[in-house]
Amino acid sequence: MEGLTYREIEEIQPKAGEVRIRLKTAGLNHRDLFVLTRHKPTDPPLIVGSDGAGVVEAIGEGVEGIQAGEEVIINPGLGWQKNSEAPPVGFEIVGLPDHGTFAEKIVLPAENAVRKPAHLTWEEAGVLSLAALTAYRALFTRGKIQKGMKVLIPGIGGGVATFLLQFAKAAGAVVYVTSRSEEKAKKALELGADKAIDSNEDWHKALDGEKMDLVIECVGAATFNKSLEQLRPGGTIVTFGASTGDEVTINLRTFFYGQFNLLGSTMGSAEEYEEMLKFVEMHELKPIIDTVYPLSEFEQAFKRLEEAEQLGKICFSIPE
Incomplete structure (x- = not known):
């Protein structure tokens, strides 16, 4: 990956209201690929990565309710506390413009260090947040999913799409997915999808003319109109x-x-993040882990993500 290096960097001390976390694991997201194009060679060096989990190591002045030694998971959304129609001005995500999680340690606001769900391993906790929060807001806040709804998820395979499938099934929906990969379609059925179809075939025919209450679109131009054609009158598409x-x-x-509804969605608030963690704990849901790489093998990990070979999440283990 052009521009990426693995090297030592100066340790940062937490300021007032901040904590320093000794990271155990971190999760790779498509956002990290986009950051590589957005961050210019002339910009100051940046540690990328938005997802991670670890142990609180140091606490800045004025921080309450969190102790050194606590096991935490990182909420990557900065500056969006309450659920609202859109993110507030100034909302940012860990990993750009400030340093991210592909490191031994990270300093961030104390409110972004949240108790790690006990049923998750370090690998599962490290890959959860960004994709799961994105899926939760798209399905629940924006899509208003209800039990018995028919939901279509095109392009199963990536982290968010696998969370969409797990969350929608846990909410009692009937879930259909599409994929170009026979292997990914088969895995989706194992994860509970009611039907998995080939992305390249005629969707209307493959779904026996069945129409959807809700489509969650994360693919883009290649599938958008096909997704729209599968909506029932008055149905909703969230992108x-x-x-x-x-x-x-x-x-x-x-x-x-x-009479269609078209809604945009992105990430989510701290309030939705807490709701999502409660939902995950209540249903004992676990992220689907594709591969775990040592952080030093970042090039193979980025290549696997870029070529869309993964099913679920790619994780980095971070050495002590």
Whole structure:
């Protein structure tokens, strides 16, 4: 990966309201690929990575309710406390513009260090947050999922999509997925999908003409119109990703006659993060781990993600 290096960097001390966490694991996300293009060679050096889990090592002045030695998981959203229609001005994500989690230690606001769910291993905790929070807001806050709803998730395989499947099934929905990979489609069925179809085939025919109450779109231009065609009249499509292109042309007449709802979503608030963790604990849900790499083998990990070979999450183990 051009521009990425593995080296020593000066340790940072926590300021007032901050904690320093000794990281045990970290999770790789598509966002980390985007950061590589957004962060310019002329910018100061940056540690990338948004997801991680570890042990609180040092506490800054004025921090209450958290002790050194506590096992924590990182909420990567900075400056978005209460659930709202959109993120507030100034909302940022760990890993850009400030240092991220692909390191032995990280300093961040104490409110972003949250008690680690006891049923998760360090690997599972380290990959959970960004993808699970994104899936939770898209499904529950924006999509208003209800028991018995028919939900379509195109492009099963990535971290968010696998959480969407797990969350939707736990909420009592009927879930359909698409994938170009026979192996990923098979795995989705094992995870509880009610039907998995080939992304390249005629979706209408493959789904026997069944229409969906809710479609969660994270693929982009390659699937958006096919997703729209699968909505029932009055149905909702929630979009939060555009890995195959961010511009689409839709037929407005078909859209308004269909009474469709189109909603955007991204990440989520600290309030939703707490709700998501409670949901995960209540249903004892665990992230699907694709591969665990030592942090020093970052190039193989980034390559696997870039080539979309993974099913679930890619994890980094961080040496003591």
